[in-house]
Amino acid sequence: MNNFGGDWTESKIEILVEYAQAYLSIMNIYADKYNWKLLYFDGFAGSGFIEKGNDENRKVIIGATKRILDIENPRPFDRYYFVEKEPEIAEELIEKVINKYDDKIINVANTDCNEKIQSMGNFLKSKKGKNYKVLAYIDPCGMQLKWESLMALQELKVDAWILVPTGMGVNRLLKKDGKISDAWIEKLEIFLGLPKEKIIEYFYSQSVVPTLFGDEIVTNKKEKAIEKSAELYQSRLKELFKFVTNPYILKNKSNSTMFHFYMVSNNKNAVKIANEIINKYNNQ
Numbered sequence: 001m002n003n004f005g006g007d008w009t010e011s012k013i014e015i016l017v018e019y020a021q022a023y024l025s026i027m028n029i030y031a032d033k034y035n036w037k038l039l040y041f042d043g044f045a046g047s048g049f050i051e052k053g054n055d056e057n058r059k060v061i062i063g064a065t066k067r068i069l070d071i072e073n074p075r076p077f078d079r080y081y082f083v084e085k086e087p088e089i090a091e092e093l094i095e096k097v098i099n100k101y102d103d104k105i106i107n108v109a110n111t112d113c114n115e116k117i118q119s120m121g122n123f124l125k126s127k128k129g130k131n132y133k134v135l136a137y138i139d140p141c142g143m144q145l146k147w148e149s150l151m152a153l154q155e156l157k158v159d160a161w162i163l164v165p166t167g168m169g170v171n172r173l174l175k176k177d178g179k180i181s182d183a184w185i186e187k188l189e190i191f192l193g194l195p196k197e198k199i200i201e202y203f204y205s206q207s208v209v210p211t212l213f214g215d216e217i218v219t220n221k222k223e224k225a226i227e228k229s230a231e232l233y234q235s236r237l238k239e240l241f242k243f244v245t246n247p248y249i250l251k252n253k254s255n256s257t258m259f260h261f262y263m264v265s266n267n268k269n270a271v272k273i274a275n276e277i278i279n280k281y282n283n284q
């Protein structure tokens, strides 16, 4: 069982499910007419159940996999593709969830999500994939999603919900004095798809301080790095997809921002609907 999450874990799943319902209602009108096939892709599927809290207030919530598989009205998806890298978690998912849906066409891939996003991009560009429309859920717990993977989905018929670890990931790697290890810089570069110089320039200011032994260049992290990383990621997403929502902001109990949750699409109406759902949850 996956063990993580605050109240936002539930809200995030509710947002996804509410959107999936709206998506399937619209697709229900057009799919048969245009011979569209509807694929649901979950890149970080988990075990199917999420454990929250400690001994006294322990709670198990149903993960997104089962919630999406349970949607029947107005119609289900035609196919489901789940990716989970950890072998034991993938096994638990199959045993406790997937095996109960033998009426559905489901694939579980026990591998890295980045690999499968690339394969999905290639498939959607192929003759066989042309009729497919995809709703994707990219829900990592850290910075596992590579920018180059998202590039594989550019200009395709994919609506994707993407969880961005702004507070949990990016901000933690951005050390105050800018002395970031090579391994962390590489992680940021792969995640943001930007070179070191651009990352440093965006998040840090440099000033010349006169000292007894001459001028020294002092590097300081700019204010509001979490918000800045969210804005940066959103603007990067806009380079790949025509439309990007405002974020749903996930905060922990101490009111610190952990993640920003976005939906991207090449369909204007899809993002309008997603924004309405996000605004509702942001205002709760």
Ligand SMILES: C[S@@+](CC[C@H](N)C(=O)[O-])C[C@H]1O[C@@H](n2cnc3c(N)ncnc32)[C@H](O)[C@@H]1O
Binding pocket: 002, 013, 043, 044, 045, 046, 047, 048, 049, 050, 062, 063, 064, 065, 083, 084, 085, 086, 089, 111, 112, 113, 114, 139, 140, 141, 144
């Ligand atoms: C936040 S949990 C997913 C929760 C799930 N979406 C749900 O609603 O129940 C993230 C999952 O991604 C898996 N994971 C981590 N890195 C991965 C990768 N590179 N590719 C695929 N899965 C990965 C973890 O083992 C973990 O089970």
